[in-house]
Amino acid sequence: MLTKRQQLILWSIIDDYIVSAEPVGSRTLSKKEDIQFSAATIRNEMADLEEMGFLEQPHTSAGRIPSQKGYRFYVDHLLKPYMWTQQEVILLHELHQQKVDRAEKVFEHASILLSRFTNYMTFVLGPKMSESKLRHFQVIPLLDRTVVSILVTDQGDVHQQRLTMPEGISSDVMGKLVNFINHHLSGMPLQNLKKAIENELKDELILYVERYDRVSHFLDQVLFMNAQEKLFTSGANRMMDLPEFRDVDKVKSLLDLIEESDVLVKLLEPREIGVQVKIGYENHIDEIRDCSIITTSYLFNGEPVGTIGILGPTRMDYGKIIGLVDFFAKDFSKQLMNLYEIE
Amino acid sequence: MLTKRQQLILWSIIDDYIVSAEPVGSRTLSKKEDIQFSAATIRNEMADLEEMGFLEQPHTSAGRIPSQKGYRFYVDHLLKPYMWTQQEVILLHELHQQKVDRAEKVFEHASILLSRFTNYMTFVLGPKMSESKLRHFQVIPLLDRTVVSILVTDQGDVHQQRLTMPEGISSDVMGKLVNFINHHLSGMPLQNLKKAIENELKDELILYVERYDRVSHFLDQVLFMNAQEKLFTSGANRMMDLPEFRDVDKVKSLLDLIEESDVLVKLLEPREIGVQVKIGYENHIDEIRDCSIITTSYLFNGEPVGTIGILGPTRMDYGKIIGLVDFFAKDFSKQLMNLYEIE
DNA sequence: TTTTAGCACTCAGAAGAATCGAGTGCTAAC
């Protein structure tokens, strides 16, 4: 569709615009090494490219900037794989050596690291924990009727909750209940716990535990898992260094957007394998119409379970960022596996 | 030191400036109801007040704005107690009804609430948990030699950690160890655990548990509590609505400051009883030289254990904010007590 | 002695005018 020369010009414009954030003119281009033809020729080609929708002109007497379609073409067809500098590789490995003892920390750490590396905003969407299974359940008394319930999953995540014991239930009965649960429900996915009790175990429980009526509500509370993924974000303030965010209102609307994290969670949700690039309005959110989001899922046991994402201006170094996100996701999967001691 | 009339004028200027954020002129003042003298008289008084350092003039042909000293005098001598509107009282109570099951949630919730109410930035510094005592300790095996250690305090906080078991230690030995700890260390403040083992229990442990040498490091890890207080902040983006933060660089330097939360923690640290007001440079931080910080501690068992703080422009409604912070801190103490079921 | 009216003066910020220059489109020659 595009001639080689047009591709070269489009590529050069984007390449220039990514660092300068200024419209690129024909003269600037003609001075580049790998462009051998005159400014006039370039102007003709640029006019054509604009007509086809790959370029835009802020006003008549300005240079051209890439349009969303232009970026799309760039990402899909022109991208050259980014080469890490030796320095970057070393730094990357060094930084990744740090040990962590909880999955949450891995996410948080990765998010901060990534934003430092890219100078953009990053997200890490924790894995949906509903998949994990019950390993151990326990109720620890505190004072009077206050207790802490602890629920450990097979992945070593600990869910705690502070509760009030139902009236008239002795610690003896509670002990029985806890035993019963550990015995019958161990190894069951958290999300099925409630159903399992209601459908299969209720009758048995009633015989086994006195005053089941009083315990029932307590159980509901304890086993209610909000399996909602946790979202870690980092580096929002770095965005303010970008010329496109010299405007307080823009910054604010972006920060407000982040605060309603559900929007972002939805955006990060679809867990296809491989790196996804959504440019500008492809995200369907007005506030970030001149931002791009690059996401990729990380795997656990070969399954994509969560997402790593970067939000930056449409004018970003796609090659580098894509490489970085990919690297992180892979390294990330490894770290998770390590943490859970699975080969 | 200041005549009644000077006080009235100073008060009026601040009162006006708090809402307008614009320098206040003599004519504007003379039109106010409770000011009965002419603009010329006011000008004379203002000149005097400026000479004494209570007012400043951005430039010769502008009105006056309060200086830091002016605010100080206002807060110390002129403040009128803020009267809640009926609406506010109702809203406040409604919002505070929500139930929470973990101390962390209380902090987070309060922080968000307070920032919504004030439209400024809020901090809640969680209590130093080193005071809390061991209630229950447990080690739960996951896979191979990976375990999760769980440590429940008397206040119902749960500290978890993922660890690798030392080689050559059977689950039997581990069980003994856990029993030993629960038996001997229950009720001991977390911060003393390590010392207690080293000084008093080590000898006994060596007899009791085989291969103590291998276990020792493991214990160190498990009982290492970073008793660092957690800082919750909220509402940074609200600051961007203020005219004094129409400048991206200012916003950024503020956000950067928050990111280095140690600085803030230090600022919130001193836990005197009662509401503290630090105006502008009294905080000794350049980035917030035209912000004020209002803090107060909340109590637990009658002791100040943590801090609630608000950061807003020096030009803030001190009366209202002070009242609000005070209210929150008190209600907060109550909630904590409630949570821990202490009368 | 204190207060006030009157008036000349100041100065930041808004509005307007002039200038600059990067970049374009078009034409005509190569």
Added chain:
DNA sequence: GTTAGCACTCGATTCTTCTGAGTGCTAAAA
């Protein structure tokens, strides 16, 4: 098909003018 040349466009920058809120000072009134 490519390029040099040239008139033209228009945002940004700079300079200028204008405006008006607000002051300080003086002299008269209370």
